[in-house]
Amino acid sequence: MLSMTSILAAVFSNFELILHETDEETMDWRDQTLLVNRSHVMAFVKPINLPSSDTNIPLPKEPDSVLIPDLFISWASTPIELNANYAVVAPEAENWFREVCKHDEKTHRKYLKADFGYFAGTWAPDAEAPEYRTTIDYCNWIWAFDDR
Numbered sequence: 001m002l003s004m005t006s007i008l009a010a011v012f013s014n015f016e017l018i019l020h021e022t023d024e025e026t027m028d029w030r031d032q033t034l035l036v037n038r039s040h041v042m043a044f045v046k047p048i049n050l051p052s053s054d055t056n057i058p059l060p061k062e063p064d065s066v067l068i069p070d071l072f073i074s075w076a077s078t079p080i081e082l083n084a085n086y087a088v089v090a091p092e093a094e095n096w097f098r099e100v101c102k103h104d105e106k107t108h109r110k111y112l113k114a115d116f117g118y119f120a121g122t123w124a125p126d127a128e129a130p131e132y133r134t135t136i137d138y139c140n141w142i143w144a145f146d147d148r
Contacts, residue, residue: 080122082122083120083122083124083125083127084125085121085127085132086118089117089129089132089133089136090117090120090136091117092133093117093133093136093137094112094117096137097137097140098111101144111143114143116136116139116140116143117136119139120132120135120139121136123135
């Protein structure tokens, strides 16, 4: 059973969650990247955008082991795509967040330097405005929650 945290992590990391049965010997990095459950039903996290197409990852030999792929061929190896709604949606989210948190001018200037709208825009480059706004609000909430 997948937890809500696993599902949110998949959604907010620009991943698509896929559940299916398999008995394959290896996992192809392009199709299935993370083995979540080693029971008859296996859960994989499938990247929507992936930088490399030449990496095959073998299944773990031990049932309780975890395979970590080469993390140095990550998002930095591909051009960053930014959500087309950034210029309109990000300022709306910034203003709303300032009102909700009752930030003074100094705190708000610090917050603006983080540019969570840009960060969220790279997570969800193809999202429509409402979904993109939700992603920005999620980033804002994490920032505010972490600083408390």
